[in-house]
Amino acid sequence: MPTGGGKSLCYQIPALHRPGVGIVVSPLISLMKDQVDSLKAYGVKAAFYNSSLSGTEARKVLARLHGGELDLLYIAPERLMSREFLERLADIPIALFAIDEAHCISQWGHDFRPEYRQLGRLRGLFPGIPLIALTATAEAHTRQDILDRLDLRQARCYISGFDRPNIRYTVLEKRKPFAQLTTFLQPRYRGAGIVYCLSRQRVEKVAGALCEDGFRAAPYHAGLPAGARKKVQEDFLRDDIRIIVATVAFGMGIDKSNIRYVVHYDIPKNIESYYQETGRAGRDGLAAEALLLFGYGDIAVARSLIENTQNPERKRIELHKLNSMVGYAEALSCRRRILLGYFGEPLAEDCGNCDICLHPPQMVDVTEDARKALSCVYRVGQRFGAGHVIDVLRGSQKERLLELGHDRLSTYGIGRDKSQEYWGSLLHHLVHNGYLEQDVGNYSVLKLMDSARPLLRGELTLSMAEPRVKTETVSAKDRRKAGRKKTEEPLDAYGMLFESLRTLRKKMADKAGVPPYVIFSDTSLAEMAAFRPTDAEAFQNIHGVGTHKLERYGPAFLEEIRRFVGSKAEVEAESIRRAASHPGT
Known part of the structure; x- marks a missing residue:
C-alpha cells in the first residue's frame, strides 16, 4: 500500500480483536514513538521497547507485557530476535507478528538492513502465530524476496495500489537550484515540508541559507548529535519548525500527516526511495506537491558512489535502479504513469496532476x-x-x-x-x-x-x-526587505476558522506533549472549518473524530467553532475576500 494508505490498520485492528499482544517490528525509534503516540490518543494500549527508554521505563513496559496489559508492542528486529526476548515471548499470548517496512529485508529493497534478515527465523519459532509483512514501495523482485526471506511459502500477497493522486509531481532541470527552491517555497511558507539533499554538507549549506532568508528551517543528518536530531524532529512534528532539510536519514515512518510538500534538491538513487520520500507529503489526503530538481552532475556523484560498492551483485542492482530514476526525470510523458508502471501498476490514462500533464512540453x-x-x-x-x-x-x-x-x-x-x-x-x-x-x-x-x-x-x-527552467526573479535581499507578511493572500471565512483551529490544536498539543496531528489531522480541521459543527452529534461526523477524541477534545473545538460562528469574523472575512477579488473597490 502507498505511504499513508493505511498499512498500520492492517495489523492494528486484528491485534485489537485477537487475544494476546501484537508484536510489531519497526526499524526506527522515531517511527515507534509516532505510532504509539497516535494509538494512545485513540485510547489503545500500546508501547515501544527500545534503547531510548531508561532502565525504569523499560522494566515498566516489560511488566505490562507480562501482565497482559498491552494490545501492541513496537520493537526493533535485533532486540526482538535476541535470545533473552524470545525466551520472554514463550510464556506470552501473541496475537500476531507484523513486519513493518518489510522492504528492509530484501537486497532488492531500497533501504536494505542486514538486521532484518534474522526475522526469517520467526516462522519456524512461532509456526502457529499469524505473520504479516508490509511496505509502501516494493516492485516485483522485492516482493518475492520478502516472501522468500520470511519463509512465507503459502502467503497471500495483496497489492492495494501505489497511486497517491493527491500528490502533484514536478521535475525541473537544475539551474540556480537555491533560487528555484526559494521560488517554490515562497508561496507555501504556511505549510510544512521536507527538502532532501544528497550529502550532509549540502544539507547544512541549504538549511543555513534558508534560515538567512527568513524561513523556519533546520538541518537533519546522521552526523548531528543524537540529541540535536531528536530536538529537530520533535520541533518539526510539533510545527515549531516548518522545513526540515535532510539526508535520507530522516523520514522513514514519520507519521506527520500535514506535510504539504517534499523537495528533492538532488536526484535520489532509485525510484523506490523517491516514491517513498515523496509519499511523506499529503498523508492526510489533502493536496500535496513533490518537486525534483534534476541535474546531471548529481547523477555522476550518485553513480560514482555506487561504483565504489564492493559487492558486484549489489552494484549491478543499484546501477539498474539509478538508470530507471534518470529515465523518470528525463521523461516527457505522464510522471505518474512512469512511477506506477515501475511498480507493475499500469495507469489507463494520463493523471492530469503532474507537470507534463498540466504543462505539456513545447x-x-x-x-x-x-x-x-x-x-x-x-x-x-x-x-x-x-x-x-x-x-x-x-x-x-x-x-x-x-x-x-x-x-x-x-x-x-x-x-x-x-x-x-x-x-x-x-x-x-x-x-x-x-x-x-x-x-x-x-x-x-x-x-x-x-x-x-x-x-x-x-x-x-x-x-x-524546451528546458523546464524556473529561477527566482526577485533577489533574496529584496524579498527579505519586502517581508513575507506583505505577500500573504487575504483569508476568507474558511481560512480564518482553519487558522484559529490550527492555533488551538497547537496549544493543546504543546500542553499534552504530542505532535499537533495526534490531536486532529489537517483533514479533520478542514472539515470543521467547512461544515462548522456546533453540537456533539455533528462534531462526531467529522473525519477522525471518534468517541474517545469527542470526549477529550470536542468541548474545546466546539467552543472555538461556536465563538467563530457567533462573531462577526465571517462577515469580515467575506468582505476581505470580495475586496481582494475586486481591487480598487
Missing part, C-alpha cells in the same frame, strides 16, 4: 544546433566535459580556453546567440538519446557515439523539449 527542432554541438565535441578532441564545450560554442574568453588555442577552432563562438542553459540542456539531450557518451569515470568527458554520424551528415533531424 517541442523545438534542434537539428542544426545539435550538429554544432557534436562538431564542437569533435573539434576539442573528445577530451573535455560539457562546461568547456559550452564555453567554446559561446565564445568564452576564459584563460584556460585561450591557452589551449580553442578560440581558433571553427566552432568557436558559433553558439553565441544561445544561453549556457540552452546548450547544457541540448548536450544532456544528446547524451540521453545516445549521440554522445559522458564518461563518468574520466571527469565526465564527452565523446561521440557511432549514432552521431548520420546526424552530423544531415541524414537525421532532432527535436527537444
Whole structure:
C-alpha cells in the first residue's frame, strides 16, 4: 500500500480483536514513538521497547507485557530476535507478528538492513502465530524476496495500489537550484515540508541559507548529535519548525500527516526511495506537491558512489535502479504513469496532476544546433566535459580556453546567440538519446557515439523539449526587505476558522506533549472549518473524530467553532475576500 494508505490498520485492528499482544517490528525509534503516540490518543494500549527508554521505563513496559496489559508492542528486529526476548515471548499470548517496512529485508529493497534478515527465523519459532509483512514501495523482485526471506511459502500477497493522486509531481532541470527552491517555497511558507539533499554538507549549506532568508528551517543528518536530531524532529512534528532539510536519514515512518510538500534538491538513487520520500507529503489526503530538481552532475556523484560498492551483485542492482530514476526525470510523458508502471501498476490514462500533464512540453527542432554541438565535441578532441564545450560554442574568453588555442577552432563562438542553459540542456539531450557518451569515470568527458554520424551528415533531424527552467526573479535581499507578511493572500471565512483551529490544536498539543496531528489531522480541521459543527452529534461526523477524541477534545473545538460562528469574523472575512477579488473597490 502507498505511504499513508493505511498499512498500520492492517495489523492494528486484528491485534485489537485477537487475544494476546501484537508484536510489531519497526526499524526506527522515531517511527515507534509516532505510532504509539497516535494509538494512545485513540485510547489503545500500546508501547515501544527500545534503547531510548531508561532502565525504569523499560522494566515498566516489560511488566505490562507480562501482565497482559498491552494490545501492541513496537520493537526493533535485533532486540526482538535476541535470545533473552524470545525466551520472554514463550510464556506470552501473541496475537500476531507484523513486519513493518518489510522492504528492509530484501537486497532488492531500497533501504536494505542486514538486521532484518534474522526475522526469517520467526516462522519456524512461532509456526502457529499469524505473520504479516508490509511496505509502501516494493516492485516485483522485492516482493518475492520478502516472501522468500520470511519463509512465507503459502502467503497471500495483496497489492492495494501505489497511486497517491493527491500528490502533484514536478521535475525541473537544475539551474540556480537555491533560487528555484526559494521560488517554490515562497508561496507555501504556511505549510510544512521536507527538502532532501544528497550529502550532509549540502544539507547544512541549504538549511543555513534558508534560515538567512527568513524561513523556519533546520538541518537533519546522521552526523548531528543524537540529541540535536531528536530536538529537530520533535520541533518539526510539533510545527515549531516548518522545513526540515535532510539526508535520507530522516523520514522513514514519520507519521506527520500535514506535510504539504517534499523537495528533492538532488536526484535520489532509485525510484523506490523517491516514491517513498515523496509519499511523506499529503498523508492526510489533502493536496500535496513533490518537486525534483534534476541535474546531471548529481547523477555522476550518485553513480560514482555506487561504483565504489564492493559487492558486484549489489552494484549491478543499484546501477539498474539509478538508470530507471534518470529515465523518470528525463521523461516527457505522464510522471505518474512512469512511477506506477515501475511498480507493475499500469495507469489507463494520463493523471492530469503532474507537470507534463498540466504543462505539456513545447517541442523545438534542434537539428542544426545539435550538429554544432557534436562538431564542437569533435573539434576539442573528445577530451573535455560539457562546461568547456559550452564555453567554446559561446565564445568564452576564459584563460584556460585561450591557452589551449580553442578560440581558433571553427566552432568557436558559433553558439553565441544561445544561453549556457540552452546548450547544457541540448548536450544532456544528446547524451540521453545516445549521440554522445559522458564518461563518468574520466571527469565526465564527452565523446561521440557511432549514432552521431548520420546526424552530423544531415541524414537525421532532432527535436527537444524546451528546458523546464524556473529561477527566482526577485533577489533574496529584496524579498527579505519586502517581508513575507506583505505577500500573504487575504483569508476568507474558511481560512480564518482553519487558522484559529490550527492555533488551538497547537496549544493543546504543546500542553499534552504530542505532535499537533495526534490531536486532529489537517483533514479533520478542514472539515470543521467547512461544515462548522456546533453540537456533539455533528462534531462526531467529522473525519477522525471518534468517541474517545469527542470526549477529550470536542468541548474545546466546539467552543472555538461556536465563538467563530457567533462573531462577526465571517462577515469580515467575506468582505476581505470580495475586496481582494475586486481591487480598487
